[in-house]
Amino acid sequence: MFNENINITDYCSKRERLPLVPKISPNWITADYLGSVKCRISNSFRMKYKVAPGLYSLGEPDENSDVFASANYKLSFDILRKALNGLSAWILVLDTKGINVWCAAGKGTFGTAELVKRINKVKLTNVVNHMRIIVPQLGAVGINADEVRKQTGFKVYFGPVYAKDIKNYIEAGKRKTPEMRKIEFSTxxxxxxxxxxxxxxxxxxxxxxxxxxxxxxxxxxxxxxxxxxxxxxxxxxxxxxxxxxxxxxxxxxxxxxxxxxxxxxxxxxxxxxxxxxxxxxxxxxxxxxxxxxxxxxxxxxxxxxxxxxxxxxxxxxxxxxxxxxxxxxxxxxxxxxxxxxxxxxxxxxxxxxxx
Amino acid sequence: MKYLKNSASLNFITEKCTNCLICIDVCPHEVFAVKNKKVRVVDKDLCMECGACALNCKYGAISVNSGVGCASGIINGMLSGGAPSCDCGSSSSAECC
Known part of the structure; x- marks a missing residue:
């Protein structure tokens, strides 16, 4: 009845180490679809379209799972979680005042200081046993990878520009093809x-x-x-x-x-x-x-x-x-x-x- | 698509470059490429002055005058006498990139 293989101290400390990390689904509901349209039309709606900064879990992530940084503009967050469907991962949402990754990086809110602060605040070192964090490539406008490593020990991997390429990027061993680096501007x-x-x-x-x-x-x-x-x-x-x-x-x-x-x-x-x-x-x-x-x-x-x-x-x-x-x-x-x-x-x- | 000829402020100092390739990794417009085992600026007109390369270059080999590139932001800057800004953070009704 009792599983003796469980190390009680380890088990308890782990429970404690992982405080309430909200679990999120990769699937969009109707409100997400409506929101994605509405924020393209209304400025006032878009400026309030936010998620709370902090750590989220998607799927069944463990201490070896990858960590993805995102902005707290809800559309950015939604696009990321949708793209990660089928993967188990941690999502670290930075406080970008509801602005998307690229614009926020340009203004410095998606920046080195905020990333360092958020890594420390959620005690990321207690959650994962590796020192890697995947940041969207366009976040590089605000994030100095070398500085993040110096201040937190985490090595920043600049992932693909588009969330849709994340799975291929991970499968290729965190390697980007030249296409994954390029920003599009289609009709x-x-x-x-x-x-x-x-x-x-x-x-x-x-x-x-x-x-x-x-x-x-x-x-x-x-x-x-x-x-x-x-x-x-x-x-x-x-x-x-x-x-x-x-x-x-x-x-x-x-x-x-x-x-x-x-x-x-x-x-x-x-x-x-x-x-x-x-x-x-x-x-x-x-x-x-x-x-x-x-x-x-x-x-x-x-x-x-x-x-x-x-x-x-x-x-x-x-x-x-x-x-x-x-x-x-x-x-x-x-x-x-x-x-x-x-x-x-x-x-x-x-x-x-x-x- | 390319913007105006010879307008980008990107400056690359070959002597300081150690070929770490971070600039190639962060540039969304393939401005840099390896030629003869050395990093080179391939086409400066492709540069949108986002500043990712300059921020992440540990060796100070790249400098670029980066900032808000929208016309209304620059006009705002001209009127207020400050840096170009579209004021996304402070005002809820303000337009943003």
Whole structure:
């Protein structure tokens, strides 16, 4: 009845050594799927989409099982646990304030200090009898492997960029193929990112719409709604077109649009869109030279500005380059806006028969 | 996909390199490669200035001016006079990379 082979002291000390490590499943439930979509759409939701930092166990890990470090952005954590399906492992979640591994590493929250602190806090040396920890490769932006080893004794293995490659990486004896090191930026990746470009732009569009309607509606007698709508509608359409051009078409077609500069890419899409609309739609008031100049000056530039914003979501642009682009583009943007306003004021004064 | 020509601030000092290969291991864009048994920068235009190589190079052979690469972050930095920042940590409504 009694198993004499169990060393009671060992057994008890082990129980004590392993305090409550939450067990997690590799399977996603409906809420996980819904959350993965929602955090691509809503900023406020994403910023609160977190798991508690600390140690988690997946499968039936023991003291020889691998330890994987992750961020406490729930989507990062979910993708990792899903990818580890079938394996028994420990997951060490760092407190990255709910930000994904790469961004958090860039800001230093997924960093050497936090990793060292978390290793000590969960007493990782009591949980495993090896000194290895697997960190996502993109975490290397914030984690100095040499420093972690000096401070904790743990040797950092920079794993693959993508969680989906983890199983192959482990099977190959923690060896990465060149493909496992590379970051992708497929059309689908870019498409997924566009809602976060479009939604903030739409918010600005409402302010733009109010200004446009007031401008066209303004008469000596007050704001005339009919004038506002009839003359303002084409501008609202162009506004929407530049959002679609800069925040959707440019990101999705990115590699197929000529030039490396995002500002130029966005401008090209913007000017094509404006020309296309003017050619195919007979819009009210657009035959006026002043208005037409504004169409071609302002809207492609708005599209260019939005396209430039997308640099923050890409996986290959660099800060020096974006600064270089901004240095040239910002003055052009400001001058274009100023000229557009002057042209519109002249147009308005002309309409009101002042000049 | 490549970004602007000759814009990356990556600087590699061959003399300090010991060919430990950590840079090749952490770079997500294959900027480095072994040529004639020595680590070399293959294409600087591929560099996105993430800084992983410079942080993990024990021998100080790599330097790169890394930071937030998003336009709104850089504009924020220009306006506030500080470093580019998209303020993910402090504000719950702020956009983030």
């Amino acid at each position: 689908l990746n870019r498409l997924i990112l566009t809602p976060m470009e479009i939604i903030p732009a739409i918010k600005k569009f409402f302010i733009f719409a109010i200004v446009v309607l007031l401008f066209f509606g303004l008469q000596p007698a007050g704001v005339i709604f009919k004038n506002a709508w009839v003359s303002g509608a084409p501008f609202l359409l162009f506004g929407l077109i530049s959002i679609i051009g800069g925040a959707f078409i440019t990101p999705v077609l990115l590699p197929f649009i000529p030039f490396r500069s995002f500002a130029i890419k966005g401008w090209i899409i913007g000017i094509i869109s404006v020309a296309f609309i003017l050619f195919f739609l007979n819009l009210h008031g657009q035959k006026n030279g002043l208005i037409r100049s504004v169409d071609f000056l302002f809207f492609p530039m708005a599209s260019s500005y939005l396209a430039l914003q997308f640099t923050g979501s890409t996986t290959f642009t660099n800060m020096s380059g974006v600064k270089k682009e901004l240095k040239i583009a910002l003055p052009i943007y400001l001058i274009s806006v100023a000229i557009s306003i002057i042209l519109l004021v002249i147009y308005k004064l002309h309409k009101l028969a002042v000049i």
